[in-house]
Amino acid sequence: MLNELDERIVHALAEDARRSFADIGQLVGLSAPAVKRRVDRLRATGAITGFTVRVDPAALGWRTEGFVEIYCRSQTSPDAIRQGLERYPEIASASTVTGEADALVQIFAADMRHFEQVLEKIAGESFVERTKSVLVLSPLLRRYTSGAPS
Template sequence: MTLDDVDRQIIQVLSQDGRASYGSIGAKVNLSAPAVKRRVDRLRERGVITGFTVRVDPAARGWTTEAYVELFCNRRTSGDEILRRTERYPEVVAAFTVTGDADALLHVFASDMRHFERVLSEISAEPFVARTRSVLVLSPLLRRDYLGM
């Protein structure tokens, strides 16, 4: 689907505030509220906008330690198995199969180093994991919640 500049502006406004009214979006993109609604409905129907959600700061839960964990798996471990095993850990907020030496990459939050160490130890003990390599985040420099349109 080809997006025009107005569609991109609407997506940007919704990315910053998913609860913005059609009227307030229209004021920013120079359209009426009904016109904005029609465009949002069309973007949803075509799968460009896949949903609306709430973003919660992990620190609000007390999770101030952030890390990325590379998983090196035993032979013949599928992405489905990695997903099934890692989704049980609430500290794992994202999991990806990746290229390179590792088989998967986990994005992990924990309350402190002791908590992170416990979670890492539990993940490392999963039967499909041969070894792990971790990188702790010192300071997040940039986070984007939407693709620049």
């Protein structure tokens, strides 16, 4: 569990992973070396798992977004679902969920035909009984930060 200071550091990094330790230190009231020590500790304990860049999928030509509910055949394990889906580069995220569906998958595709092709392939997986999909018209809110805002 992170303390309040660590949460503020993580939040600052989640907003901009390129932010300097000195800049973060000014935000949280620590020196740059103290921030670095805390970040190193957070990495060592696995609280911070890495640093990345966020890319707009449309910039890569992926302009169609949708969500697919997956209804699996009985006795399908979450690991089997993950293994069956991990080979699709179009899948941005996949999670097991509560409710009637067994999993929810977020897909980015170049266009409607591409989305349909991916959906057909997923529906053809041996563990899939049926799917239900919805397309995103306009993303209203996307949050990429972690922790409570300071």
